Amino acid sequence: MNCNKAKVLMSAAIDEELTSKEEAELNQHLAMCPECRAYFQDAKKTKIIIKERIVRVKAPQNLVESIVRMTNITST
């Protein structure tokens, strides 16, 4: 496996979406390639940073209430 193919697999590996065969192939490549190992670590961090840095807000209370109310009205 070359480094380009390994990088494609790394993206899915981070999401735990590899088949066991792909995982074995990737691990084999990573064991031999320090550059890809470093890249893999950074790729994992990129995912974490997205999750951490994108601010999440709470839905406004009036919206929550209106939806709960809606289930009452629509149920008739």
Place this chain on the structure above:
Amino acid sequence: MKENKPVLSAKEQLKQKEFQEEAVTHINSLYNYALHLTMNPSDAQDLVQETYLKAYKFFDSFERGTNCKAWLFKILKNNYINKFRKNAREPGKVDYDLIKDFYHTIKDVQRDTTETDSDFFHSLLHEEVYQALQSLPEEFREVIQLCDIEGFTYEEIANMVESPIGTVRSRLYRGRKLLRAKLEDYARNHGYNTDSGE
């Protein structure tokens, strides 16, 4: 607080209870997704409200045991396309002022926990990460958002964006590559050396 509360049949009461437990519980995620699609709190509220209205109406068709959040996201996305897409911003065109304003509006509502790491990723500001994400072509931004922020599986995402799993996988790879390049640009501006082999 007295309301004209209709008397519900036992079946309706059960449906209502199940809906509240299964569907209403995802309201924060849906609202955030709507906010990021519309970039406008009022439009986001409308979108979420219409989504729940439709979801409740068709709740019987929701396949029990599958991911209700994914089902709701798909309804919201379809609503968004029908309602807002026609006059949406041009693809690939990013209004950084709009992002900046929007982000400052929502940022004050809730903040993250303390951050102690000092590598270049952690030097990035919330707003920069958001800008980098928003600047990606929609097909990439969407899958990253659904995967990294909302935690959907590839299968669920494929169903939501109506594309094969292989396409989702490849968009995630390409989107992340673009995103990383943008984040590295920001990090360089903070004085970090980001040379890492590619």
